[in-house]
Amino acid sequence: MTGQKRGITADDFYRMRYASDPQLSPDGTAVAYVLTMVDEELAYRSHLFIRSLTAQTSTPLTDGAVRDSAPRWSPDGTRICFVSKRSGKSQLWLIDVDGGEPRQLTRCRTGATNPVWSPDGKRIAFSSLLSPDDSFADTEGDEKKDEPKKAIVVGRMKYKSDDLGYVYDVNRQIAVVDVETGAITPLTEGDYQHTVGAWSPDGKWLAITANRVDDPDLQHSIDVHLVSADGGEWKKLTRSKGTFFFPTWSPDGKKLAYIGSESPTQLIATQKKVWMSDLDSGRQDCITEGWDVQVGDATIGDVRSPGHPNPGAVWTEDGEGMYFLASERGSSGIYHTTLDGEVTQVVGGERNVYGFTLHERGQTAVIAVSDPFTPGDLYAVNLATGEEVRLTDVNRDLFAELELPAPIGLEYEGEDGLPLHGWLLKPVGYEPGRKYPLVLQIHGGPHSMYGHTFFHEFHLLAAKGYAVLYTNPRGSLGYGEKFVQACCGDYGGNDYLDLMSAVKYACGRFDFIDTDRMGVAGGSYGGFMTNWIVGQTNVFKAAVTDRSICNWLSFYGVSDIGYYFAEEEIQASPFGNPEKLWQHSPIRHVANIETPLLIMHGEQDHRCPIEQAEQLYIALQRQGKAPVRFIRFPGASHELSRSGDPQQRVLRLQYTCEWFDTYLLQPQKVVME
Known part of the structure; x- marks a missing residue:
């Protein structure tokens, strides 16, 4: 080895850090982000930081033996909403960008995640896992419903999840909380899974994704819906023929973009693309139909946990195009598409760009980057010139x-x-x-x-x-x-x-x-x-x-995805072609x-x-x-x-x-x- 350097060890994992989920302030002058590490008690910790794009250092916004995540700026740039378990369950908290003690916003008994501010800054949409006996009004600390059950009646095929454990009759529901009063308005209900998306520019609608077909165990489509922000009216935008995620609104509120795929036979083995719905005409188009590249970050690593927030297709200020992540030949970067599907690479290189935030008016992006020598750091990018400035170097000493x-x-x-x-x-x-x-x-x-x-x-x-x-x-x-x-x-x-x-x-x-x-x-x-x-x-x-x-025969019935994964990937079932399952x-x-x-x-x-x-x-x-x-x-x-x-x-x-x-x-x- 050269000099005094050494090879890496397994225990070096305890010293590694990574930055993630960058979020530019509304004025584009600062970025909030999450720094994740392992502390002296060998437990994960994650804290929020703010970095001025002109300063040389980052300022911690939270600290302590906590895991804080999902920092989201208020529209006026004075506060940040984030998710934390500091009270016991994951809840929404607010903190002033100048610092101070955070204020707990939600106290839902089953927790709250995925905050999204309304355009006027008065409300925040979020999600929570609820059973039919739960409600958003149940408060944290009320554990009377958590007594062990003597028997459990399973009525669905998707009754467990590697992410959530045994879910039985639990569903992800969406609500809106008033920032000042804490009053909560439920928006969804029923035996369906819902995911928060984005507010319309006028604050009247919330775009969400959900599987609300008659038999979600057998039909695995995920559709884009519009839900009235005051509760009540619903509009379905997609055709229950594919899976769609991360809806984003055009600046004029007349179009909605989302990432996904539509296929009658392939749920898993298919590339994701950029889609768009025209809300006036109802027309749905695949914008990147002619581009044979995976939209999204498909790269596997082993330091950062998977599932980093995907910003979806981020619209340009004039509404004539979108920026998005895509993966090609072991690299992932940022690409731009026109509404006609003309795609160009904006941020590339042999590296893994696993997240980004954009201030299109200021022609500035902050990207989260990993490469073979970097677990995860942030860079500021001038979109006009391509010039990059490194903002963090969280593993410099190690x-x-x-x-x-x-x-x-x-x-x-x-x-x-x-x-x-x-x-x-x-x-x-x-x-x-x-x-x-x-x-x-x-x-x-x-x-x-x-x-x-x-x-x-x-x-x-x-x-x-x-x-x-x-x-x-x-x-x-x-x-x-x-x-x-x-x-x-x-x-x-x-x-x-x-x-x-x-x-x-x-x-x-x-x-x-x-x-x-x-x-x-x-x-x-x-x-x-x-x-x-x-x-x-x-x-x-x-x-x-x-x-x-x-053993694909037993996997079919015991995995949380077994029955539909085996049918698509092995192209067999125990009752249709058990010999093929055994053959593989x-x-x-x-x-x-x-x-x-x-x-x-x-x-x-x-x-x-x-x-x-x-x-x-x-x-x-x-x-x-x-x-x-x-x-x-x-x-x-x-x-x-x-x-x-x-x-x-x-x-x-x-x-x-x-x-x-x-x-x-x-x-x-x-x-x-």
Whole structure:
């Protein structure tokens, strides 16, 4: 290594920070944002900061042992509404931009989230999870309804969620709160899920999204609706043929833009586009129909939690165009489209732009950026000149200590000639002439993408002496609609061959790779593929499978998305074509597995439930062939490696490294106890 720098460690996660959710002030002179960190008690904390675009430092607006999020400026720029659990449940709070003590605005028993100011600054729309026995009038601290139930009658198929747990009869409802009095006006009700969108410029309507079809368990469309801000009248804008999100109003209030897709057959494996409704004529158009690129950020990382606020399509001041995020070939940036669908890139580069806020009149944007050396920082961008100024450098001290290798881009072909794309990290301290073990990493989704973003696990493996190969096989976003859908009905087919082609290409190009010491790892779909690979080949000498799938027959009925995910992605059901579900199940090949396999899974994972790991572990143990170890993480959901308990995340990284060290760095075959 050069100088005094060192490789990254698992424990360095406790020192990492990232900035997110930038929000420009109404006058465009300052930006509010969230800084997330892990404190000395090894718990997540997030605080609000304000940064003048001309100043050199950021000013903290909140502090303490709290998690504050979603800062939203009042229209006059004097106050900020935000979400915090400082009173116990997530509630809306107000604070003056000059500082002082925050004031609690809502006291809903089930909490409040997703604040959106009305144009006149007198009301804020928000959402809350309510059962039929709940109301917005129930106050925080009233726990009489939270007594454990002796029996639960399940009447819907979507009765659990990896994000929310068991929901049964709970639905997300929307209300409006008066900023001065705290009086709440409910806007939605019924057995439907609703999501807050945006106020019309005149303050009379709220654009929201919801699935309000007759059978939302079987018809998964999400439509855009207009709801009277005073309650009562509804208008449905879309045709219940797709999924739409993030509605935004044109400046004159005559049009509404939103992000989504419309397809009679593809709910999951389809690219999102920019759409628009003309409110006078009722006409709906797909603005970016002819542009074969994913709208939104599809990049996977492992430091920032997923689900950062998407601003949707942000209108220009003259109403003749929109700015939005999009993902191409491992990068995400900001693009502009005219109403005729002419798209140009505004903010690009080999990096991951995962959020932005815009002051179009001042030709200023603040972007949230990650790259292979940056977990998450903010930059100010002059939209007229393209000039950028870095506003934050929240990991300066930590990263000054670290040696982080630069990714090497790879272009190669699959067995059928399909162009493919990926990256390789050399080991930290690489020396020409030496041989190094390789770890192939496989992303989840499968409809997401690896890219030009920070990945702690990859840098950790490189610091431990491994070359790290990560690629985007068919099924990944960022390479066009046909590429996204190419794995559907073919899991373990050409997608598997794409990954093996990547390994073959890397071994042929880089003579420092020791082909006798290669490992493979992945989570979710990447865990499925890891399980599949070790049942097909012994080329890898160790494997780590996280929150994986091994049996599509059981997955169909136990996952929160199982029945419709399997029908679209595997194109089969237990009552329609059970043989096909079994054909694509890695456990079918368990007798072939000889690769030492580490299985890790969260016990509260509703996306890929832990019974998948249990099946695989017992089957392998019963055979007594391949060394296997099973690690369960109590309380952990499917998001363990991205937003889970900090200590569990570090343990998971340590277990991963220990497993590969045992079987790839040490010559002896040792089964870890």
